[in-house]
Amino acid sequence: KVLLAGFIISFSFSFTQVPIFYVFHLMECDVYYETHPPYTGPGDRCSLNEIAAGTATQFSLLGMSTTFCGTLNLFLTGWTVKKWGPRFALVLQTFIPAIRVATQVLGVLAGGAAGETIIQSTQLITILGGPAGYILVVNTIAGELVEPMQRTAVFGQLQGCIMLGQAIGYLLGGMTGDAFGIRMPFQVAFFLFLISSAYARFVLPFISPESLSDGKKDTGRGGGVSGFLAPLKIMAPQHVRLFSGRVTKHYGVLFLCCGIFLGVLATGYAPLLIQMYATAYFDFSQADNGWLMSGNALMRSFFLFFIFPRIISAGRSCDEDQDALARIPSRPEELEVPVAGNQADQDPLALEQSELTDEEERTACHFDLFFLRWSLLVDGLLTAGAALCTRNWHIYLAAFLLPFGSGSAPAGKGVITEMCSHSQRTDALNAVTLVENIARLATQGFFGFLFSALAETGQAYLTFYVNAAVAIVGMAVLYLSHFP
Known part of the structure; x- marks a missing residue:
């Protein structure tokens, strides 16, 4: 279930990656001809070095703002996971991006400099929900559901599902834009995020915030x-x-x-x-x-x-290294304190198996x-x-x-x-x-x-x-x- 969630959500995020580059190309073309005479030569009127440079600048700004806002999103997502649990956090990380792509549709409709400003501004929404946060949450859920010995392998499989979703999203997003117009990928992505949010809410298991901290309440860590x-x-x-x-x-x-x-x-x-x-x-x-x-x-x-x-x-x-020495517990939460009167009830065989x-x-x-x-x-x-x-x-x-x-x-x-x-x-x-x-x-x-x-x-x-x-x-x- 978690692997499928990683695939669906990454597919949703990747669906607009190729179209948004083409959107900036068209918008920068409109901005260029607002201050220049109409194009009269052969070929595509937008195939100019000035337009290509402007498009690259806008796309670079988009990438940097996405990364910066995504970094802030990581702090907020980690706090949300510890406060309300990973499932609620994942619902937020998929529902809020639906609002972002819906706002980007308005930018596509506006076009020109206004459209560029709208789409660039929508990256602020990434602070509340974005691609960095959902990766953290799905890894947290996967780490809680599997045995420690299987954790690394599952992390790899989850990363593989995310990469598969990205690969298919890149292809289908671009093909959808070519076939049905540049707005269609953003509209499809909106419904994909809603489906992802519903999947996270009704299919993924609930993990209590207390279980993430061994049942201990720590107001310093939680808020x-x-x-x-x-x-x-x-x-x-x-x-x-x-x-x-x-x-x-x-x-x-x-x-x-x-x-x-x-x-x-x-x-x-x-x-x-x-x-x-x-x-x-x-x-x-x-x-x-x-x-x-x-x-x-x-x-x-x-x-x-x-x-x-x-x-x-x-x-x-x-x-075959069997000489590794066990580390003496150094944190209070790692020490097992026996309950008074129950020391004799502890099974030595069970303790030996646990140590093994x-x-x-x-x-x-x-x-x-x-x-x-x-x-x-x-x-x-x-x-x-x-x-x-x-x-x-x-x-x-x-x-x-x-x-x-x-x-x-x-x-x-x-x-x-x-x-x-x-x-x-x-x-x-x-x-x-x-x-x-x-x-x-x-x-x-x-x-x-x-x-x-x-x-x-x-x-x-x-x-x-x-x-x-x-x-x-x-x-x-x-x-x-x-x-x-």
């Missing part, structure tokens, strides 16, 4: 400023008690988040980078790029849904961290290989192979949920999603500027090598992260 900033506190050094009894600071979560940031900084721009490279040097058309990106997303979905869980399962079964289960979980997550490190190296090598493309089919081959380096995102979520206590799991997932969101914003600016600078000198292919180098640095940083 006020501290409730919003809880994801940031997760990244702070933790005080842990070593096996020798000495208390020390543990920086594993901090280095994990830094490594994830560098990983997303490298991998997050790779699909757009290969698209820009194909357009600039191999004359890929809009249709070619559409198939290129859809094929890449479909392959990434296939890898995450079918191959990634099997890699995790096989790697864990081959991990905890040991197995720790050993399993050691492999997850190992996979996270080396997946960045594989991704870096595959990205560097894209710089060697000399023919069109090489580009398609690179887009086909790049997904085999994915898997770092679900692996990172699986590792951080085991590094933190059960009551901090929602905040931990929120912290990872927040880091990924900031990294996506940073990669757009950094590699976008780098590609432009290198393209002017005819050496745009060097961007792939820089991208690969960042991924390898991320792998090195992850070696500083370890379980306490």
Whole structure:
């Protein structure tokens, strides 16, 4: 049910991604001819460099505002999950975007500068409900419904379903706009969001907010400023008690988040980078790029849904390290206090089995961290290989192979949920999603500027090598992260 929810909601969000770019193109064309004489030459009147530059500027502003508002949305969504539960939060994250796309229809009808202003302004609605928040919620629900040993694999399958929804949404959204007019994709998306909201409300199970924090009421975490900033506190050094009894600071979560940031900084721009490279040097058309990106997303979905869980399962079964030492509980909520008079009722066999289960979980997550490190190296090598493309089919081959380096995102979520206590799991997932969101914003600016600078000198292919180098640095940083 959760996997299907991820597919439906991502499909709804992706349905307008291609049409909205074309909408800005038409609006910028109208704005241009308001101050210029009518076009009299051959071909499309909107195929001018000035219009293309204006469209790129508007779309860049849209992307940055979406990322910025999405970051604020993460804090609000995390607070909503802890206050009213993940199901209610997911209903909000799907119903409010329906209002946003309905408002965007008004912008399409207005056209010109007024239409651009309306659509850009609608991104403020993303603070209340958007693509960043729903990913956090569905990951939270999935993490609560499955066994800890299955959590990493399910995170990967969920990411695969989200990528599949994006791939199909990109294709069908553009085809709907071509066949029925530019307004139709926004109208269809409105009803898709309503269907997603109804699915979240009536199909997904209810998870109480108390169960997310082991049944403890904590007003400091649930409300006020501290409730919003809880994801940031997760990244702070933790005080842990070593096996020798000495208390020390543990920086594993901090280095994990830094490594994830560098990983997303490298991998997050790779699909757009290969698209820009194909357009600039191999004359890929809009249709070619559409198939290129859809094929890449479909392959990434296939890898995450079918191959990634099997890699995790096989790697864990081959991990024969039996010398891992159990960590002495360092937090009050991890200590089991026996009820007076019932000490004799505790079953020693049950306690032994519980300790064995905890040991197995720790050993399993050691492999997850190992996979996270080396997946960045594989991704870096595959990205560097894209710089060697000399023919069109090489580009398609690179887009086909790049997904085999994915898997770092679900692996990172699986590792951080085991590094933190059960009551901090929602905040931990929120912290990872927040880091990924900031990294996506940073990669757009950094590699976008780098590609432009290198393209002017005819050496745009060097961007792939820089991208690969960042991924390898991320792998090195992850070696500083370890379980306490």
